[in-house]
Amino acid sequence: MNIHWSHNSCKFIQNFHCMLTIRPEALELLHKHNIYPITLFIKHKNARQIREVQDPRFLPEKMKNKSAKELFELHQDLEQKHKRLFSDVIPGDSLAYMFHHVKKAIDREQKKAVYVPSSLPL
Secondary structure, eight states: OOOOOHHHHHHTTTTTOOOOOOOOHHHHHEEEEEOOOEEEEHHHHSSSHHHTTTOOOTTOOOOOHHHHHHHHHHHHHHHHHHGGSEEEEEEEOOOOHHHHHHHHHHHHHHHOOOOTTSSSOO
16 A cells, blocks of 8 residues: 555644544554654444435435445444544534534644654655
8 A cells, every 4th residue: 555645645744633534453553654644533423424414515315324324333343443543432413513512623633643763754
């Protein structure tokens, strides 16, 4: 798996946070290379909540019950198997509520001291 495109794409961006969807395997590889991104997991209470939180600007059609249930089950599996990789878990409520908690989590994570080896090329 090649992570250089992401690293090179993101390293010149300053004062902004990139929001990426990333698979746990890719996150483990980043950690292996001493790159520790802020990793937030959105946790919904149930499949119905996933359907209700959709933004019609991006997904104009309502998600079907079956799709929401499958997505909810996938998220449960991800959380169970990879919780150790998450910086924080955000409650999956309204978009405004999630945005507020994402912002707070990023602010909190940014204040933590992070060790970066001097041999790591930037």
